[in-house]
Amino acid sequence: MDALGFPPEFCHRIAKCITTVSYNVLINGASTRYIQPQRGLRQGDPMSLFLFLMCAEGFSALLLRREERGSLHGIRVVPDAMPLSHLFFADDAVIVCKAKEEEGRDEFGKYLGITADFGASKKAVFEGVREALEGRINGWAEQFLSPAGKEVLIKAVAMALPNYAISCFKLPVGLYKELELAIANFWWRGNKDKGSMHWVS
Template sequence: MVKHVLELYENGSGQQVNFDKSSLFFSSNCSQGARDCLARHLNIPQGRGFGKYLGLKSEFGHSKKEVFEEIREKVATCVHGWAENFLTMAGKEVLLKAVALALPTYMMSCFLLSQGVCEDILRALASFWWGSQGTRKGLHWAKWKKLTQRKECGGLDFKDLFCFNRAMLAKIGWHLLSQLNSLLHQVLQAKYFPNGSFLEAQLGRGPSWGWRSMLKGRQALMAGLRWRIGDGQSVNVQRDPWLPMPYHFKVRTPSPLLPKRVSDLIDPILRQWDVHTDSGRDGLLSSIAYGLWRLWKCRNTLVFEGTTVHPAEAVEFMYKQHNEFLQTKEQGTETTPSYGVGGVQPSMGTQQWSCPPMAFAKINCEGAWTSQTLRGGWGWVIRNASGVFKGVGREGGVRCGSAIAAEAEALRAGLCAGLDQGWQRVVLEFDSKLMIDMLTGAVVLTPGLKV
């Protein structure tokens, strides 16, 4: 069977296998009888491994240190063999960049080097650069990280092996994304992502070290990956990176006004960006209306209450209310926040969080208790009228007698935190109906609790 496959390969490729230069390599699961039988029929000697290819071992074991140790020793031997006493600093720089830092390039383009190996290589390079030789240690005037910076930033433009390693692996990821018909892509797709793409692939069962390294490089690739817009049919406006902006390439502030696909923003006839869509025009008009209304509310708050609203909070609150209005309009219903007696707002199931009135802070409290250990815990969150986070706290593993006691402690902790921050008017929100009835006087206080 194996010989027939080799014959098919020869007929299809036009290349003939040289059996005189070939050897057989078997896994440990193959019996000795099967090995001898196959070697006898093919007339090929058995070998202990594939040997090396471009200075790198072809097979990997459980210990990666043995595989990467060779490249570390090669760099160290190369550096220690140079007569650094007869070299100027410029000569050292040329040798390090052109020879020493180039030695592990092929290995780093295939596999992720361990952190220990990279540190050993950098340690040897730094010792050579600062004049260490034998037992004499040179004075290191700057960290190696400083030397890896660009020359205009005060460094010497040496390679950062950690970043360079991941950049080389990211290059393989880009090859998998752009060359879908390549042999490498077809082999990896058949094993690791048969029903998806490389960007969606998981680690899988029994992955090789090469595949693990590619997934590490994918993280660096996705940090700078963005779509180049054609017809825009496959690109999501708010989720996918497609904007020509540095670092993130995504829409920073999601909005229900935006369409789902980028193709909805393109004129299908003129093949240009459509800046006159109905949704964009209506959204612009409604945004202007809400902005003017919010300016009027801020003016009234200053005139009648003497409270100055920060411009950033006013804009954020305007945007939040505008989104709530649009979402309610799409659902066809209107919701108005309702507040209970004494500023207590009970939580109703999965009701969404709503902002308190202006100049108020909302404190969300929650307590938990278990009867097996008679211990409980609680937490609280404070946000202002614009929904801006102001503080959070928690405590756990405290001994208490009941669940209502834990709820009361959560309420107390939240109120104390609000007083410490200087809030005079607050809205409390929690999910204990019994505690709400106690605070409003609907039921008698539980013995042991004080308000």
């Protein structure tokens, strides 16, 4: 904000809004001590939208500076058009550069939970889908859930997690089986003190 020209007093007040909040979480039903964050806002804070736009503007300025220095080259849609080096949409960013090692040192990262760098192994690309599903399921304390509660979590969360990947790509058959097995294990599993049996294959 200071680099964008906002007055120091205004920057100070925004910093106070971010660093003076505190919150606590429930762990196994018990309240923990209060957490004092040093940066960031809680989800849904009305100020977060404006700060996000400022960060996006700052990121865009850094990319334009790289382009002016000649270390980043965009593309021209037509010969006389301005070069296009990046596009922003909501919280996603596309950066365009020449196919040179010095311009493409950034990692590809993920887009909507899927690795953007597609290699030879489809299983490795979609491994994150399985890990996300199993991580979410393992975080649920099934010993405190009724069958109806399990059903809601499976239909609303577990089966919705791989939706984007399934709608855009043909996943390996083995991955489908692994996802089905993870959901079935959660459905039929008893509590931590009792064993379980799959009554339907």
